[in-house]
Amino acid sequence: MNRPGLLTACAAMLRRDLTLAWRRRGDIAMPVLYALIVTMLFPFALGPEDTLLQRIAGGVVLVTVLLAMLLALDAMFSSDIEDGSLEQLVLAPQPLALMLGMKILAHWLTTALPLIVIAPLLAGMLHLPGAVIPVLLLALLLATPLLSLLGAVLVALTAGTRRSGMLLALMLLPLCVPAVIFAAGAVAAAQQGLPWLAPIAWLGAALVLAVVLAPLACAAALRIALDA
């Protein structure tokens, strides 16, 4: 039998997931709309004072993006479990961790990237100073893949269960505390004119660790959840 090479398989996996996401473009817009609505509610709830909104802007954008990603996380493997293609993936000769890594990448591209694109708009709605926005984007660029990777492991663990929405939040939120602290720390430091590189470097280190370990953990978790 002629096996396709690893790169071909990775490319095919990525292309498949992106095509599927593109055919259901409405789903991609949902987290973006959710983030817009949540951000819009803050001025209503706290009052429209510029100084107050400015102070909380960085944190609000980060938490909003995190919640929007959490909302979309549930769907990472659900359709593949329903039609059985995930089992095929487990049986495939290619390393499962690599294939799952591609799926996570596709998921990040379709859910987190749109959120990062509108992040400047969200920050603008809350009057975050323009000079801080690049730092916010950098923090998001490092923190969102971290959340996708961590989330993928947990979604894989809940793959065999029916009701996983709230459970996923309960499991993910404690684990993502460091990501939130470092990302928000970088934005807050930049806002006060302090050096902000240290928390960004921490985020980068955590991301490197997660890129290496999370796909492996995800594969192990999926094997546990699927073997009945």
Added chain:
Amino acid sequence: MSNWIPLWLHKLGSPPTFYRFAGTLRPWAMALALLLGAVALYGGLVLAPADYQQGEAYRIIFIHVPSAWMSMFIYGVMGVAAFIALVWRIKLAEVVAMESAPIGAAFTFITLVTGSLWGKPMWGTWWTWDARLTSELVLLFLYLGVIGLYHAFEDRRQGARAAAFLAIIGIINVPIVHFSVNWWNTLHQGSTINLFGQSKISGDMLWPLLCMMLATKFYYVASLFRRVRTDLLALEGGKDWVRQIAESEAGQ
């Protein structure tokens, strides 16, 4: 000649043997826990002098600190049991890991409640976003996540394995959370009791504390054994040894 220890451990891993073993040890552990707990409470609440700065209010330390130790100790036990359960697929280790979680969550909850009761007169607030308080709260959520995941599966063994995996992820994450939170904000005092070297606490106050620590350990053993025994009966419901127990109980 010297291989009786591994042999004994191997036997202990089988549910009927552990059921009997735990049944014999449990009353002793519970009795020791009650005795040591009573002695520690008497020593801590009556014999120990009042603190020069905090007055009588410091006495909550005799509940708060042992619970805090147990909250972390039990997470460690759960992590080790989870690792054994996943690597060697030992049913007993799965049960021990899963039945440790509610006890650990209870100790974590006690730590948080007594801490906030203590915080009100000392710091003037029930809750503050301090590093230690926050990581203890995160620990509680980790426990709840493990318990929740365990119960989300139809099949209990599959649920136990998934939750065991989550417990191990949590173990890797706990130091990261701890240091990130420390870096973020700190008010809680550092550790006073040093295992190696001089402790910064008077001996009158130290011995009830250590006594209570032992009491909580024994309570954990007693409580864990009781839970594991019940769980083993439920898991092994169809097996012969459970039927024998049921018949002998019915015959009495």
